[in-house]
Amino acid sequence: MEAAATEPQKLPRRERERMAQRQEMLDAALGLFSKKGFRNVSMQEIAETSEFAIGTLYKFFKNKEDLYRALVREQAVKFHEGIMLAIASADDEVDKLRNFVRAKEEVFRANVAMIRLYFSETQGARHNVLAGVDSEMRDKHEEFLQALAGVFESGMARGRFRQIADPYHLAVALESVTNGFLLQGLLRPDRQKMPEDPDAILDIFFQGLLA
Amino acid sequence: MEAAATEPQKLPRRERERMAQRQEMLDAALGLFSKKGFRNVSMQEIAETSEFAIGTLYKFFKNKEDLYRALVREQAVKFHEGIMLAIASADDEVDKLRNFVRAKEEVFRANVAMIRLYFSETQGARHNVLAGVDSEMRDKHEEFLQALAGVFESGMARGRFRQIADPYHLAVALESVTNGFLLQGLLRPDRQKMPEDPDAILDIFFQGLLA
Amino acid sequence: MEAAATEPQKLPRRERERMAQRQEMLDAALGLFSKKGFRNVSMQEIAETSEFAIGTLYKFFKNKEDLYRALVREQAVKFHEGIMLAIASADDEVDKLRNFVRAKEEVFRANVAMIRLYFSETQGARHNVLAGVDSEMRDKHEEFLQALAGVFESGMARGRFRQIADPYHLAVALESVTNGFLLQGLLRPDRQKMPEDPDAILDIFFQGLLA
Amino acid sequence: MEAAATEPQKLPRRERERMAQRQEMLDAALGLFSKKGFRNVSMQEIAETSEFAIGTLYKFFKNKEDLYRALVREQAVKFHEGIMLAIASADDEVDKLRNFVRAKEEVFRANVAMIRLYFSETQGARHNVLAGVDSEMRDKHEEFLQALAGVFESGMARGRFRQIADPYHLAVALESVTNGFLLQGLLRPDRQKMPEDPDAILDIFFQGLLA
DNA sequence: AATGAATGAGTTTTCATTCAT
DNA sequence: AATGAATGAAAACTCATTCAT
Incomplete structure (x- = not known):
């Protein structure tokens, strides 16, 4: 009976928090990528903008490309x-x-x-x-x-x-x-x-x- | 008694050779850039593809950006x-x-x-x-x-x-x-x-x- | 009950460690520069002598000149x-x-x-x-x-x-x-x-x- | 019976010309080296300043260091x-x-x-x-x-x-x-x-x- | 004999990724 | 679980030297 992605209110709190963090990372990345292009944005920059540590980014996305694809x-x-x-x-x-x-x-x-x-x-x-x-x-x-x-x-x-x-x-x-x-x-x-x-x-x- | 296609028949031989070399470099670069994008192509690659030494590229173009712009x-x-x-x-x-x-x-x-x-x-x-x-x-x-x-x-x-x-x-x-x-x-x-x-x-x- | 030589006993441990690392880099660089001169010493050499990775040098000093000046x-x-x-x-x-x-x-x-x-x-x-x-x-x-x-x-x-x-x-x-x-x-x-x-x-x- | 270095008027003309060329190279080099230091002067620069071709420099001096020593x-x-x-x-x-x-x-x-x-x-x-x-x-x-x-x-x-x-x-x-x-x-x-x-x-x- | 175009090893610097804390 | 210091591979660019013309 796991809640579906389209009804996030059913997700356990932990999971919801994770999704919110992920979203903040993606939002920061969108701004940077659209302004400067993939190769001109460093993970360092994304980390700083989203206010997470680099290591945390890598907990959510396998690598830079994976983040971009997502x-x-x-x-x-x-x-x-x-x-x-x-x-x-x-x-x-x-x-x-x-x-x-x-x-x-x-x-x-x-x-x-x-x-x-x-x-x-x-x-x-x-x-x-x-x-x-x-x-x-x-x-x-x-x-x-x-x-x-x-x-x-x-x-x-x-x-x-x-x-x-x-x-x-x-x-x-x-x-x-x-x-x-x-x-x-x-x-x-x-x-x-x-x-x-x-x-x-x-x-x-x-x-x-x-x- | 040679008649060039457009007009460069008046250039000294040396100059014509230089232009031909330049063109080969640009051709190699076009193929690579259009396939992989600016940041994903290294000068090394362009040099190898065009069969010139890196140093020779830099004789013709001030830097990578200059080559791309040209x-x-x-x-x-x-x-x-x-x-x-x-x-x-x-x-x-x-x-x-x-x-x-x-x-x-x-x-x-x-x-x-x-x-x-x-x-x-x-x-x-x-x-x-x-x-x-x-x-x-x-x-x-x-x-x-x-x-x-x-x-x-x-x-x-x-x-x-x-x-x-x-x-x-x-x-x-x-x-x-x-x-x-x-x-x-x-x-x-x-x-x-x-x-x-x-x-x-x-x-x-x-x-x-x-x- | 430790009493440092001059005064830095109040620095947080992290900071003290950083300063120690920095000092090791500077010491290695002093030896090399004084022996061979600025242009004859490569960052690679300084990194090897001080037993840090090149990237780490660049964390501490913006570039080679900055290191030298310091x-x-x-x-x-x-x-x-x-x-x-x-x-x-x-x-x-x-x-x-x-x-x-x-x-x-x-x-x-x-x-x-x-x-x-x-x-x-x-x-x-x-x-x-x-x-x-x-x-x-x-x-x-x-x-x-x-x-x-x-x-x-x-x-x-x-x-x-x-x-x-x-x-x-x-x-x-x-x-x-x-x-x-x-x-x-x-x-x-x-x-x-x-x-x-x-x-x-x-x-x-x-x-x-x-x- | 070869003329001594201290009495150059006795040198065959060919030789005298060579020495004069050599001197021009050294003069150009002195100006550049004293202004910019050994490593910051390129052979290209010396060639241009002395108005000889690079190859000619190498006819007179085995390499850059040799020129400097002389x-x-x-x-x-x-x-x-x-x-x-x-x-x-x-x-x-x-x-x-x-x-x-x-x-x-x-x-x-x-x-x-x-x-x-x-x-x-x-x-x-x-x-x-x-x-x-x-x-x-x-x-x-x-x-x-x-x-x-x-x-x-x-x-x-x-x-x-x-x-x-x-x-x-x-x-x-x-x-x-x-x-x-x-x-x-x-x-x-x-x-x-x-x-x-x-x-x-x-x-x-x-x-x-x-x- | 003189030239200078071509070469490529070597240098500085960046940045994705890892991993001990 | 989250962190961010440390790493080193890879890239741009320079320049002493060679050698065909």
């Missing part, structure tokens, strides 16, 4: 869940897309550190430490693309959308465009030309898409 | 020029966009290593070594976005395109979508779902765009 | 204090000079390594690492010369010495002569011609000096 | 000869001493670079490269001290000086005092307290010495 995995899951929920939480396909864009923007805005981490690991360079997590993250990403494609597909089936392209391609396109706009807005805050309203992103899409 | 700058210029040329080499705006997508695809396909390098430095993580080159690259990127926006603008003015959105936003959108599709196709070659014909990317765009 | 400063302070005390610890000027010569000889004899270090940094070559400590050492040396000049001056005022020369010049002369004799005796032990009794050095001086 | 030896000989000549070039002992002090001061003033080199190799630190030259230089120095002691001895014998101390000790004392004053004056030009007239140095001596 961090990326945690963040990816959080991100993934938020986005998937957004897609699920509406009946109409147009609303699903709106929810998706809004949720994504919110997550981006709320946690720039996480975003930087996420993109440094999914886009571009694969010189990352994530040989292992990598495939898991790709799978999650693919799963999400499939779900998004599903929205387009059912939208087409229900006549909400015109059949302008392969639903999966549309999913990739929407994912790309939202990334592009949000990154442009977040990582280059000097650029003033980005639309305030996230829905504006969709307008471009909907111009050709809506039936 | 590499990124070289690649970025090549990339930028190819893309800008493509936009310029047509009169009709629709043709310009087609040229752009084709040129971009070609460059991507021809040099995956370079792409990885490029994206690891423009997207995502900013824990990069490029504090200096960085702004130069951003500027180039911005310049390109402006040029692309110009295409949309004149297309609208000439009645080729409908006025569905801010031209700059359209530029960001097209840039994002091409990135998304090409990266999906190149970096994840297992994914078979991407369109063979690069023009297919544009179809999605043109659905809503064309007048 | 060493020179420590030795210079010790030397300076000994000499100044000797001058102070008598009422009669002639006794002050005797004390000075004896103390200097004692310090020289007791620590040839230190002497070599001291002279390599105050005399001769200024290609030293001591840009920083340097001025501090010069100041100490100057301060000492002034004190010695003071002895000559008050000796003259009190009629103990004849007014044969500027007191500061006499100070420089005595400092030089003691250095010359002691170095000759210590650094070239083959030379048997030096006087056994350090006071003999003063005889030369006193011949013209005493009233 | 330099120190050359300077020491020059110095030694000047001083010895000064002692010889008078009949009266008091004049000999005056000549000595004047000659020494002149040499010091004329070639601070050489002095620095000389002192960094005779005084203090023996972390020098001169394991070999060393003994030669000590011998020369000892020879000079003997000569100076001879002056004191004959001066005493002739009744010019009082018999205040062992002549050799007096020689060491005078050598030390002149060094002290001249170094103080030369290496620390900020110190204004040194006597202008080098003879003033002797006054201190003569006070007790003169019969």
Whole structure:
């Protein structure tokens, strides 16, 4: 009868305390990694920032890479869940897309550190430490693309959308465009030309898409 | 009676040899950096791969960072020029966009290593070594976005395109979508779902765009 | 019920141990530096001689130069204090000079390594690492010369010495002569011609000096 | 029937040119070594300063140490000869001493670079490269001290000086005092307290010495 | 004969990881 | 259980020396 991870109130106090400590370590690490990159952050630094001893870090994580993986995995899951929920939480396909864009923007805005981490690991360079997590993250990403494609597909089936392209391609396109706009807005805050309203992103899409 | 490809036929032999050596170093470095990232590649490794002594590397590049910067700058210029040329080499705006997508695809396909390098430095993580080159690259990127926006603008003015959105936003959108599709196709070659014909990317765009 | 030599009995045990380690490092370094010079001693060597790991050296000293500076400063302070005390610890000027010569000889004899270090940094070559400590050492040396000049001056005022020369010049002369004799005796032990009794050095001086 | 080193006009032209080149190398090296010390000067630097190729340096000197030794030896000989000549070039002992002090001061003033080199190799630190030259230089120095002691001895014998101390000790004392004053004056030009007239140095001596 | 490009051993320094307290 | 001092492998960089031109 052991309590499940999703209902932490049932965990023995000892266990709960451990999880809280672990979380503090991960939080400190997230800030540092997203600011300076994996190789430019020392365990010493993480220890100091999280106010634990180095040895204690090694009690929780086998090594530096393990800590990093745990961090990326945690963040990816959080991100993934938020986005998937957004897609699920509406009946109409147009609303699903709106929810998706809004949720994504919110997550981006709320946690720039996480975003930087996420993109440094999914886009571009694969010189990352994530040989292992990598495939898991790709799978999650693919799963999400499939779900998004599903929205387009059912939208087409229900006549909400015109059949302008392969639903999966549309999913990739929407994912790309939202990334592009949000990154442009977040990582280059000097650029003033980005639309305030996230829905504006969709307008471009909907111009050709809506039936 | 020798005629060099571009123009360097006038360089003294010594100089030409030096440039060739330099290029071999940069080539070796590109392969390694794009595979493993800046911090995970040692000068030792670059020396061995390029078959020069470490000391010789340091004759050509002041330090590791200098070598990296030279590499990124070289690649970025090549990339930028190819893309800008493509936009310029047509009169009709629709043709310009087609040229752009084709040129971009070609460059991507021809040099995956370079792409990885490029994206690891423009997207995502900013824990990069490029504090200096960085702004130069951003500027180039911005310049390109402006040029692309110009295409949309004149297309609208000439009645080729409908006025569905801010031209700059359209530029960001097209840039994002091409990135998304090409990266999906190149970096994840297992994914078979991407369109063979690069023009297919544009179809999605043109659905809503064309007048 | 333990009573330490000077005063550190109040330091926590941990701190005392650290200081002892630091001292062992400095001792090893003094031996090596005085024998081979700054640039000819590697951190590896110091680590091996002092039986610590290289990393441990770097826990105590920021870098090689920092270690060297600490060493020179420590030795210079010790030397300076000994000499100044000797001058102070008598009422009669002639006794002050005797004390000075004896103390200097004692310090020289007791620590040839230190002497070599001291002279390599105050005399001769200024290609030293001591840009920083340097001025501090010069100041100490100057301060000492002034004190010695003071002895000559008050000796003259009190009629103990004849007014044969500027007191500061006499100070420089005595400092030089003691250095010359002691170095000759210590650094070239083959030379048997030096006087056994350090006071003999003063005889030369006193011949013209005493009233 | 080969021409002697002291009459270079007899050397074949080829040989003379070689010697001139060698001299230029040594001159460049003297400037650099006296400013920065042995280890802080690279062969590259010496080559550039003397405007020869590195390879040419190695044609003249077996290695860096050999070049340094040659330099120190050359300077020491020059110095030694000047001083010895000064002692010889008078009949009266008091004049000999005056000549000595004047000659020494002149040499010091004329070639601070050489002095620095000389002192960094005779005084203090023996972390020098001169394991070999060393003994030669000590011998020369000892020879000079003997000569100076001879002056004191004959001066005493002739009744010019009082018999205040062992002549050799007096020689060491005078050598030390002149060094002290001249170094103080030369290496620390900020110190204004040194006597202008080098003879003033002797006054201190003569006070007790003169019969 | 003179050159200087190329070499690579050797140096300083960092930092992940271990383990005695 | 938590600590953090100690470790030493690995990396960036320098420079004396060689040798093909």
